[in-house]
Amino acid sequence: MRVVIIGASGAIGSSITAALRALPHMQLTPCSRKGVEGCFVFDPDLHDWSILGEQDVLINCAGIIRESREDDFKKVHLDLVRTILANRAKIGNPRIIHISALGADPAHDIAFLRTKGLGDELLLSHPDTYVLRPSIVCLSGTLLVKKFKWLVFMCKVLQNRPIMPQGFAETRVQPVLPEDLNELVQRICLDTSIPGGAIDVVGSTPFSFKELLMLASGKEKLFPIELPKKLIEPVTRNFISVWFPELMNYDQFKLLFKDNVASTEGVERILGHPVQETRAFWTHEFQHLTLSDIL
Secondary structure: OEEEEEOOOOHHHHHHHHHHHOOOOOEEEEEEOOOOOOOEEOOOOOOOHHHHOOOOEEEEOOOOOOOOOOOOHHHHHHHHHHHHHHHHHHHOOOEEEEEOOOOOOOOOOOHHHHHHHHHHHHHHOOOOEEEEEEOOEOOOOOHHHHHHHHHHHHHHHOOOOOEEEOOHHHOEEOOEOHHHHHHHHHHHHHOOOOOOEEEEEOOOOOEEHHHHHHHHHOOOOOOOEEEOHHHHHHHHHHHHHHHOOOOOOHHHHHHOOOOEOOOOHHHHHHHOOOOOOOHHHHHHHOOOOOHHHOO
16 A cells, blocks of 8 residues: 655654554655655655655645744645645545644634634545544644643642633643554555544543643642633733744633543544543653753
8 A cells, every 4th residue: 555644754743654654565655845864855835746656545744733934824734735635636546634633623713723624624525535633642742742741840840839821720631642543544544445524533531731730740639820811811912922932822822721622432433442541641751850851
């Protein structure tokens, strides 16, 4: 089976690539715009797609959680989908597996999820397409997990009394282990009878941010100092987003107050078994957290 992977050098793309390498009879072409070891240098916007040759499956793992001068949400989440579809015939009209995000919605008020949703909507209007929407993927290298390390470190520094905006502690998320996401991708690659469509990819258990902080910090209790959201919001929008965007931008701030949970029914139907629990990841990953881990 011939599989090309766009965005193969990212945290999720690397994990999926490694999982597919473990399968027999796989001819992988992992692609990255950068000269990353083990990846074919390929820029979807600049290079002729015919150099990729005939492919059975295309997996798109490209995505960003914050914008930069080089990449914005529309370019990566929507325009890239248009480019993939426009060049699909050049590489043999492969099935497309697209890694999106849980909560993606073309009408969302947050640009990250809105552009993800617009890309999903366009892709799903074409045949043989699969949109996988994972919640937080439990990988050390993802930006979301790195940001969570800041929160855990703050808990330790402030002796179990972290400062946070009111309402944040109750927000619920449903992290998923990469093994479940990888197995789902493997099964869709190998089984052509699986119908196309959107699939929410979540772990077995939803957690509030407070519960996750307790798991990650090893604390049985947490005593957050909650500040009114109406005081924190303008500071985030007008100061932190402007001067320290790598720490937090305004859209990321708004995401902190939106639940990100879903049913496991769809993904478990395809996997044929229950999705896994993620508690061990949070306790192990953050067990010996130091300042150097978050810098």
